[in-house]
Each structure stands twice: as structure tokens, then as C-alpha cells.
Amino acid sequence: MRSRFFQCILTASLATGFLLVPALRGEDLSFEAAVNANKVNLGNALQLILTLHGGELKDPVPLPEMEGFQTRYLGPSTKISVVNGQVSSQYSHMYLLYPTKTGVFTIPSLRVTVNGQALATQPIQIEVVDSAVTAGGTNAAGDSSAGSVEDKIFMTLTIPKDKVYLNEKVPVTIKLFINQLLVQDVHYPEFTHEGFLADEFFDHEQYQQVVGGIPYQVVEFKTTVYPTRTGELKLGPAKIEANVLFAVAPPSGQNRFDQFFGDDLFGDFFNSYDKHPYTFSSQEQALTVLLWPKENQPADFVGAVGQFNFAATVSPVQLTLGDPLTVRMQVSGDGNLKNLPMPDLKGWNQFKVYEPQFKEEPGKKTLEQVVIPQSETITEVPAIHLSYFDPQTETYQTITQAPFPIKITKSKASEDFKIVDFTGEGASARSRPESIGQDIVFIKEKPGPWKKVGMDFYQTPLFAGICALVLLWWGGMVGLFLWNRQLKSNEALARRLQAPKKARKGLELARQQMVKGEAKEFYDTVFRTLQEYLGDKFHWPAASITSSGAEELLRSRNINHDILNRVKAIFAHCDTVRYAGVDLSGESLQDSYQRLAEAIDLLERQKR
Numbered sequence: 001m002r003s004r005f006f007q008c009i010l011t012a013s014l015a016t017g018f019l020l021v022p023a024l025r026g027e028d029l030s031f032e033a034a035v036n037a038n039k040v041n042l043g044n045a046l047q048l049i050l051t052l053h054g055g056e057l058k059d060p061v062p063l064p065e066m067e068g069f070q071t072r073y074l075g076p077s078t079k080i081s082v083v084n085g086q087v088s089s090q091y092s093h094m095y096l097l098y099p100t101k102t103g104v105f106t107i108p109s110l111r112v113t114v115n116g117q118a119l120a121t122q123p124i125q126i127e128v129v130d131s132a133v134t135a136g137g138t139n140a141a142g143d144s145s146a147g148s149v150e151d152k153i154f155m156t157l158t159i160p161k162d163k164v165y166l167n168e169k170v171p172v173t174i175k176l177f178i179n180q181l182l183v184q185d186v187h188y189p190e191f192t193h194e195g196f197l198a199d200e201f202f203d204h205e206q207y208q209q210v211v212g213g214i215p216y217q218v219v220e221f222k223t224t225v226y227p228t229r230t231g232e233l234k235l236g237p238a239k240i241e242a243n244v245l246f247a248v249a250p251p252s253g254q255n256r257f258d259q260f261f262g263d264d265l266f267g268d269f270f271n272s273y274d275k276h277p278y279t280f281s282s283q284e285q286a287l288t289v290l291l292w293p294k295e296n297q298p299a300d301f302v303g304a305v306g307q308f309n310f311a312a313t314v315s316p317v318q319l320t321l322g323d324p325l326t327v328r329m330q331v332s333g334d335g336n337l338k339n340l341p342m343p344d345l346k347g348w349n350q351f352k353v354y355e356p357q358f359k360e361e362p363g364k365k366t367l368e369q370v371v372i373p374q375s376e377t378i379t380e381v382p383a384i385h386l387s388y389f390d391p392q393t394e395t396y397q398t399i400t401q402a403p404f405p406i407k408i409t410k411s412k413a414s415e416d417f418k419i420v421d422f423t424g425e426g427a428s429a430r431s432r433p434e435s436i437g438q439d440i441v442f443i444k445e446k447p448g449p450w451k452k453v454g455m456d457f458y459q460t461p462l463f464a465g466i467c468a469l470v471l472l473w474w475g476g477m478v479g480l481f482l483w484n485r486q487l488k489s490n491e492a493l494a495r496r497l498q499a500p501k502k503a504r505k506g507l508e509l510a511r512q513q514m515v516k517g518e519a520k521e522f523y524d525t526v527f528r529t530l531q532e533y534l535g536d537k538f539h540w541p542a543a544s545i546t547s548s549g550a551e552e553l554l555r556s557r558n559i560n561h562d563i564l565n566r567v568k569a570i571f572a573h574c575d576t577v578r579y580a581g582v583d584l585s586g587e588s589l590q591d592s593y594q595r596l597a598e599a600i601d602l603l604e605r606q607k608r
Helices: 002-026 424-430 461-489 491-516 519-537 547-556 561-580 586-605
Strands: 030-035 039-041 044-053 069-083 086-099 103-107 111-114 117-120 124-129 153-158 163-165 170-178 182-184 196-198 205-211 214-227 231-235 238-248 273-281 285-290 306-315 318-320 325-335 351-353 357-361 364-373 384-390 395-401 407-409
Touching: 030 117, 030 124, 039 044, 086 238, 086 273, 153 238, 153 273, 170 238, 182 561, 306 384, 306 395, 325 384, 461 491, 491 519, 491 586, 519 547, 519 561, 519 586, 547 561, 561 586
Parallel strands: 039 124, 044 238, 163 285, 318 407
Antiparallel strands: 030 044, 044 086, 069 086, 103 124, 111 117, 153 170, 170 214, 182 238, 196 214, 205 214, 231 285, 238 273, 306 325, 325 364, 351 364, 357 364, 384 395
16 A cells, blocks of 8 residues: 555656656746846946856856956856746856946846857946936036046055165155045055065054045055165055945845845945955155265264264263273164164273173164273273264264263272280280170079960961961962963963953043044044954954954854854944044944944853
8 A cells, every 4th residue: 555655656756757847948048137227336336147047057157357347256046936837947146246437338248058059148238427426417526537446546655755875764655545435454555665674564544635626535554664775776566455345236125135245233234235355556666776975974884874863871980990881872863773783892902892782662772781991090981983874964974972081990909817816925915804794694683584484486376377477478479470470471361361451441432432422533442442352362463353354363263153243343334434434423333332342241251
């Protein structure tokens, strides 16, 4: 009975299959392209869907290079339906097209071959307009000229002059200009500087600047370089990597791309944007590097270039032969202090000279060197000179610290021992009256205070208590020492312990800025607080933690998905406000503050 039942099921399945196959084969093949809009703003992404009806198209269709667009493949979609016994199949591949300039462009006919049949889509004409274009057809600047992403986001590398001297300090300013586009994850610049030594970048600045009548948000980076060889050299080009946010409108009636953007704390605001990586480049700058002039060059000049102050001291100035004295020199000013050669004391033949100790601080360099005079006839420490070339006046300068007078005394000889003879004639010298009670031991006239026999102070409870307190104090000090040593040797532990304390300070500063309505400063503080907190908690360079960097870091630490989304949302919101100059209400600031506090609290509770 049961076997007959399964035979019936099998027969019905085969019959259905044979019925479906002709229907499927009988469906006409067609290949079409569709976009969600024929007119798009520069800064918005265009959705392109390629669909094959009646056949299989599992591999994505490679798009050719298209003028006016950059492309990114999103993924496939498959739909098979049966209506009244008629089977229909639909294979789709989805793409995002990012406009790069304004104008009218054409998505060309795209071709595929399925089951030996060549199929092609119809060309699609797309108009890209500037988001700032008014109803009259002109942009905010008053003209109707075409624009591009490079017009709205560009960067420059500038130097104050194109002729410098070898080892001269050259300030370099790199600016990223942003107009009416949203940018996230701005990296520090990288620039070609062959033939130069380069310092680290200073903290970046953000401000507004009008260029050609158009307002831009500017991110400015500064550093300094020092040419190490003469001739014609080039600086740059400089490059900055960042993500540009393109607005993506979903197909009408549904939000098909939610799966690609994931859940976000800020809802549809961030779900409607797609990140696209860009690398922006500046022009290079040519420099002519000159050698220092030979005329009037001091004999002790060894390559110091800039404008410097020089001071020197000697101590002590009164000493005994064989004692050391310390020569201290300090150079400050504007120039390459890191590689500045300090005055050399090895030519001091009347002194024993030891190796110098250097100390570098921002804006100054210090040298301490121990010398020992070899003769008591020395009356002064020789003068110390620092010679440098001033590129502003194109002259050599020499700063001299005058000779330092010192006084050296010869060491005194040891006094002879005097031997007293207590025999013979010298014996009478010790004959003197003795005073009772002042000799070695005297007889007590009174017994003094009484105490219990065998009961010394060290046997009392007071002494035991004092010993216990001493041991506790000693143990505490040892524990504190070991703890401090562990913190010094374990940087990760030290940073993790200080993370909550620094975060509380950042939250308090953000709260004060929120109360004052300082939106820009508030979001700078929120971004920096979360960035530094994550860097300290997970022992990671804070400067590399952005929206994408934070996601990679938290995923590698197996952090809860909800917490990861919260952190991403905070970074994304901060970047949007900071770089796009969006004005937000007090409620938005309060909401962002609460989200930051909750994210830090959840991370503190998270077990690692």
C-alpha cells in the first residue's frame, strides 16, 4: 500500500517536470536594462538593473567604461514563478552608477549571448545636473557651466616659495576642498617627497573658505620638509583617500537595497546613502634647491639653516682638581632642530671630554656634556660658537657664548696622624682628677623605675601592632610598585584602564558644548572621544579608527553586532555633520550624546 503511494507521488512529480520543461523552454528570451531615474543630481547614485527573461544569467554582465560615470556591482537577484502552468524566470544583476560630472550621457547597448542567441539592451540617455542648479538653469555661483566631482571635491599642495637652500625648512600645506557632497573616512595625506626629509603632519584644521564665489568646507593638513640635496626637485603630488556618500533612491514602492546597507541606528537617513571610495590628487610643486654661498662662510659652519637662538652655561664654576663640570647648551628657533649639529667640544685639549646627552622637545634641542679639567692652572672654559645660515637674509650668523671663568683648587693632602704616648714622659699627661659618675660605670644611688622581669618592649602588644602596620605598609608599597611597573611595561593594559576615565572627560566636554549649542565643536568632541576610547580600549592607533576602521577593529574583537552598528552610526553621523556642514537642532545633539554614552557603556559591559 505504502509503495503504491510513493509510486503515485513519483509519477506525478515526473509528469509535472515534463509539463514545466516545455513551458520553460517555450518562454521567449529577452534582455533589458532599466534605471530608477533618467535625471540625477551630481552627488546622487543611479541604480541600473540588467534583467534576462526566460533564461539563466548567473554571471554579472561586465560594464564598459562609460563617460560621466564610475560603476560598482551590487549583486544578483533571481525570480522564478509559475502562473497557470506557465513557468517564467528572471535573472537580474544590479549596479550603482556614480556620476562624475554634469552633462547628458548615454548608457550604451549591453550585449549577452544565452543558449547561442545574441541579446542586447536599448541605450539609455541620462542627464546629470548640478545639485546646486536653480530653477532658472544656473548654479549658485551664477553661471551654467558644467561641473564634476573634481570641481566639488579637489585638493591642493602649496609651498611659500619655489627657491630654497639645502636643509632649509619648507612649510607644506595640503587642503581638501569639499562643496555640496558628503565625505567620510578622510585619511591623512600621502605625498611624494624624494630628496626631502618630512616631519609628521600636525593636527588638521577644518573651516570654510570661498573660492571663486563658491563656499567650500576645507580640511587643512600642515607639515614641513627639508631638502637633502641640491638641484631641481619636486614635491607631490599629494593624495588623500576618502569615501564619498552618494544618495541612492530605492525603486518606487519598495526599499530593495536595504540588504546592502544593513540596519542602522539613524534609520532611513543613512540607509539612503552609499559609500564610494575616491582618491583625490593635487598638482606637484617644483623647487630649486641651492647650496649655501661660499662667501663669508664660517670655518665651523656644518649645515645649520634657519633662525636660531643659542644659550650655554657651565657649572659648577668653583671646583677641586679632578671634579667634573657640566656644559649645557640649548638651541631653539625655526629650522631643522632634529638634525641640527650641536657645537663640538672634542678640540678641548685641556679637558677630558665625555659623550654628550641630547634631549629634544618641541621647538628646542638641549645638550649636556661632562668635562673634567686636567690642570689647576685652567682659569676658564673656552668660548662656544654656533654658526648658521639665515635663508631670510641670506647671510651667515654666529652666536658666541663668551668664555666662562672657573676656579680650580688643588686637592689638600691628608693630615698626619698624631700618636699620643701614654708611657714614660707622656704618662703624666693622662693624670687628671676623676669625676665620680662620669667614668665608665658608676654605682646607682637610686634603682629607678621598676619593670617586670623578662618583659621587654619588643614583647608587648604595641610592638606587635607596630610591626603589623609596617608590614602592611611595606606590602602595599611593593604591590603599588609592581602595579606601576606592570602598567609601564604593558602599554595595552595601561591604555585599557584609562579608556573609561578619558571617555568620561570627553562626554562632559561634549555635554557642555551641547548646552552652549556649539554643534561643530560638539561633533568634533564626540568623534574624537569615541575614536580615542576605542583606540585605548583595544590598544589600536586612534588616528586610524574611522567608520570603516572601527568596523574592522570591532569585528576582529568579536564585538556584539548591535554595538558595532551603534559605533558605525555615530562615526557616520559625525562625519556627515563635520564635513558637510549640516545644521542640527538641540534634539539631534541630545540624541547623539545619548547614543555615544550608551555605546561606551555597552562596550564597557562587553566581555572580551
